[in-house]
Amino acid sequence: MTLEELIAAAVSLTVLYAKRIAAGLADRAAESTEQAAAEHLGRLRAWMVTRLHGHGGESAVEQLGVSPVARGLVRQQLAEALHADPHAAGELEALIVPARAAVLNGGFLSPAAHLPVPRQLPPVPGDFTGRDRERHLLEAELSSPSGSRVCLIHGPGGIGKTVTALQVAHRLAAVFPDGQLFADLRGADPVPAAPDEVLGTFLRSLGVSPEAIPDTPEGRTGLFRSELAARRVLLLLDNAADEEQVRPLLPGTGQCATLITSRTPLAVLAVTQRTLLAALPEQEAWDLLGRICGTERIAAEADAGREVIRLCGGLPLALRVAGARLAAFPTRPVSRLTRDLTDERGRLDVMSFGDTTVRSVFQTSYQACSAQQQQAFRLLSALETPSLPAWALAPLLGVDSATAAACLDRLLLIHLVGAHQPEAGSERIVLHDLARLFSRELSTQRPQAEADAAVQRLLGAYLAAADTADAALRPAGRRHTGRNGAARYPPPSDALPGTATDAIRWFDVERGVLLAAVKHAHAAGWWDLCWEITDAMSVSLEHQWRWRESRQAHLLALDAAGRLADGGARAALLRNMGEALRDGGTDLQGAESCFTEAIGLFRDLGDDYGLSDALGNLAILRRQQGRLRESADGLATAEDIFRSLPLERGLAWTLREQAVISRHRGEYASALGKLDRAAALFTANDEPRGVAWVLRTRADTEAESITRGCPLPRHWYDGPWPGQLPARPTDDPLWAQARAHYADAELIMEEVGDHRARTWALLGRAEMALHDGDRRTATGLVQQARLRSESHSDHRALGRALTVRALLRAEEKNLDEAISLAESAVSIHRHLLPDQVGEAVAALRLARLYGAAQRHRNLLTTLERAHTLYQATGMPFPQAPADVLLEALAQPIPKPPRHRFRLF
Structure with missing residues (x-):
């Protein structure tokens, strides 16, 4: 103990003795714990009388319990005695320690009956609502009988810290019979409350006369803790500024408890319970x-x-x-x-x-910031986006990462901004909607050039990061050479994605910011930034099935390219737009026009990278439409360019597409050979998404090589077909291999976030289960695929899912519903897309359902349509008389084979 603390403790304990023991209550001290307390206090008093006898302090010791003047005199005389004799302090401490312990042990007659009991808590608003979880945690901690209980409620201004603390304190009033002290520490004001002033107020409330209150902060703290040593008091310290302000106000023993509110988390203060208040649900x-x-x-x-x-x-x-x-x-x-x-x-x-205004709570926190912190707060609302990564503050301010991090720390500590951390992601900055409005309000009071320069740096940093991520994702590698007009700003190295998987996740997290950046750049007339950011994120939008967002961004970007009169930019954006229109299934004719114009522009520019990519994507469109011959020609041309560049990744995707065409034609060995070469290239170039697509296509090919491409399970169709139809596909080892390849593909697709490809893997597994006679598994898988395809507007996948579902419903004796589902599938493939391959399969399945329903006219016309489509696409179809096919298709609904459950 310091000398000040020894003096304060000695006087406080002697006062207790004078008020309780001298009053004759010691005569009723039957319990041994009370006897021990009386004995220790008596020895302490005797020592003080002896030590102060020569200084004229004995009479003052006698009057300690009734005279504030005597207390002041004793403090003064005791200080002189301790300074005069270096051994006196040790003697006094040896008496105080056991005396204090004896008083606390067993609760030696609380002094509440003779000392003031402060009841300083302000009232709780009658409309207080909610916060049940937070209140229960705080009440349990504060009422705990052991430990030094210091609890903190922190959060932004206006979040309800004070009313929550008051609710807790009032509910615990009975637990602290010696009173409740309250102080508004004015932590958000320019000049917070001084701890020594607060201590003076507290000491007077506890019955200490003004004359007896020490002048020094240390003395007041010591006396305060001594006064509380034998009491059970709850302190509510509201609106604390920092740890330095709070520490002198904390009691020294575990008999009392302290509840603090602050806009900051007071991170280095020893707190037993920290509670962050969030917005009300x-x-x-x-x-x-x-x-x-x-x-x-x-x-x-x-x-x-x-x-x-x-x-x-x-x-x-x-x-x-x-x-x-x-x-x-x-x-x-x-x-x-x-x-x-x-x-x-x-x-x-x-x-x-x-007298209540929301603006004031933000204004108070804002004024407590440095000039740089204020600038950061203003700039965080400059881009219309829900959140920004923590690293974004560096380019916004134009400072290094360390400076920006220190600035952000302060804004977070005072809750002027918030933060959250997505799963497996880095910290992101968020603004409450009202804080965002206040930030914009402040920005309007500053020159527009401040925000413009900051956002241009931020967009330049995003473009540089997107360049890195895009390079890891582009199916054909480098697509074109024209994306170099906009100024880049170097982002921190740890903000850059390293692998293709990192790139996928980065784009997924930053998609909203990038789309906002495109809109902002277009509105500001920053044409290079507008189109280059759009182009850099185009592949990721395709991965994420974000076709609507892609179309919206590309319309702005195409306008920007037109204003720049940049043919290379237009070619790149047309290629991207074609992909969005094609895969979104909204305008296949428009997609073909985009690809065709892009091919012409790339040729004129001599850009073979862009040309090969555009040719390959037009070929994919034609393959999806069932124009297999045209698709094969386009892919062959793209393959030649990829080999000449050379560009292995582009070549790998071309080989995969060629394998799909070979599979449609029934050339299964050729398809598997192409897939082997594509897989080797994808693996060598560290492209897991490509590996997953190859695995899925391999599984499709292996399964179809067993069923010979027949879209009807054997129990549904026993007629003629090119090649031998299996009695039971599951008997072929290749069937299990196909199932394993689907499983491997799905694992990678999940890892890289390719939900589109996973939908097609689900469809492949559903069809295998249909062939197995495993209706339960097939139904579950096709339902998942249907929901996914509907949510992402993948009409080709939806059409296929509907035909599988149709056969399953028919087996469940719902033939009318089955026919309706199959008719919808045919309509999707014929009118919405169109897709000749998908329509051919759907038409043959519909014909089989018409046959089961004995709708012979419908069966005949639908079979003719299916035959025409199979011939047009080059897909294998039985060369048998029509009556033979009609008879095979007009059988009743079959009974599915008994499914043999697998253990593995």
Whole structure:
């Protein structure tokens, strides 16, 4: 102990002795613990009388229990005695330690009956709502009988820290019979409360006379802790600024507890329970609003009430202001307030009523920041995006990463901005909706050039990172040479994706920011940035099935390329747009026009990289349409260019496409050979997505080589077919191999996030289960595939899923529904796409269902259509008389084979 703490403890314990023992209560001290306390306190008093006898302090010791003046005199005389004799301090401490322990052991008669009991807690608002989980945790910790209980509630301004703390403190009042102390530390003010001033107030509340309060901060802290040594008091320190302000105010023993609120987490303070308050969930926000303005009133306009809650962002202060406005004007509809709040330019003005304003809580935190931190806060709203990665602050400010990180730390500590960490991702910066409005409001007060320069640096950094990610993903490697007009800004090295898998994840996380960047660049007239960012993210949008977003971004980018009169940019963007139109299934004719124009532009520019890629994608379109001969010619031309460049990755994708055509034609050995070469190239070039596509195509090929490409399971069709149809596919070892390849493909697809390819693997497995007679598995797989294809508008996959489902429903004796499903599939492939291969398969399956339903006219016309399509595509079809085929197709619904369950 310091000398000040020894003096304070000695006086406090002697006062206790004077008030309790001298009053005769020691005579009733029957318990041994109370006897020990009386004995120790008596020895301490005797020592003080002896030590101070020669200094005239004996009479003052006698009067300690009744005279504040005596307490001051004893402190002064005891300090002189301790300074005069170096051994005196050790003697005093040897008496104080056991005396204090004896007082605390067993609760030696609380001094509450003779000392003041402060009850300083402000009232809790009657409309307090929610926070049940947080309150229960805090109450359990603060009422615990052991340990030094210091709990903290932290969070942004207006989140409800004080009212939550008051609710907890009032509920625990009975646990702390010696009183509750409260202080507003004014931590968000320019000049927070000084700890020694707070201590002076506390000491007076505890019964210490002003004359006896030490002048030094250390002395006040020592006396404060001594006064609390034998009491059970709860301290509520509201709105703390930092650890330095709080530490002198903490009690020294575990008999008392402290509850602190702060906008910062006070990270280095020894705290037993930290509670971060977040925005209120919708139901609690609804309850709070209803308590303020009337539950029936908002229930009568429920949609408007929910919109008010959404616009308040779950911030309790904003909800209180909104509720106060509604309560003040009871005849006004809730929808009027909704309309007023919808206007972002005036929302913060509406969220002000009487002496309460939401803007002020942000303003207070903002003013506590340095100039650089204030600039960072203003710039974080410059791009319209829900979040930004932490590294983005460096290019926004134009500073190094370390400086930006320190700046961000401060903004996070005071909760002016928030942060979250996606799964397996890095920290991201988020702004509460109302904080974002305040940030924009501040930005309008600054020159526009500040925000423009910052956003240009940010977009340049994103473009540089997207370049790196795009290079890892492009199916044909380098696509063209024209993307070099926009200025790049170097992002931190740890922000750059390293592998193809990293690139896929990076684009998935940053997609929203990149789309916002394209819109911002176009609006600002930064044409190079607009089209180059769009081109850099095009492959990732295709991977993620984001065809609508891709089309929207490419329309802006094509306009930017036109304003630049850049033929290379236009060629690249047309190639990308063609892919979005093709794979989105919305405009195949438009896709063909895009690819055709891009091919011409790339030829004129002498860009073989772009040319080979555009040729390959046009060939894919024609293959998907069932124009297999044209597709094969286009792929052969692309293959020649890829070999001449050379460009192995582009060649690998071309070989895979050629394998698909060979499979459609029934040339299974040729298809497998091409897939072997493609797999080797993908593996050598570290492209796991390509490996997964090869595995899936291999599984398709292996399964079809057993069923000879017949789209009907053997129990559905026993007629003629080119090649020998198997009695039971599962008897062939290649069948199990195909199933294993599907499983391997799905594992990689899941890893790289290629949900589109996984849908097609699910369809392949569903068809295998259909052939096996495993209806349960087939139904589950085809349902998954159908939901995925519908959610991503993959019409080709949907058509295939519907025909598999049709056969399954027929086996479940729902023939009418089965026919309807198959008819829908035929319509998708014929009219929506069109897709001759898909329509040929769907038509033959529909013909079989018509036959089972004895709808002979429909059977005949549909079979003729299927025959025509099979011939047009070059797919194998039985060369048998029509009557033989009709008879085979007109059989009743078959009974599926008994499925043999596999253990592995």
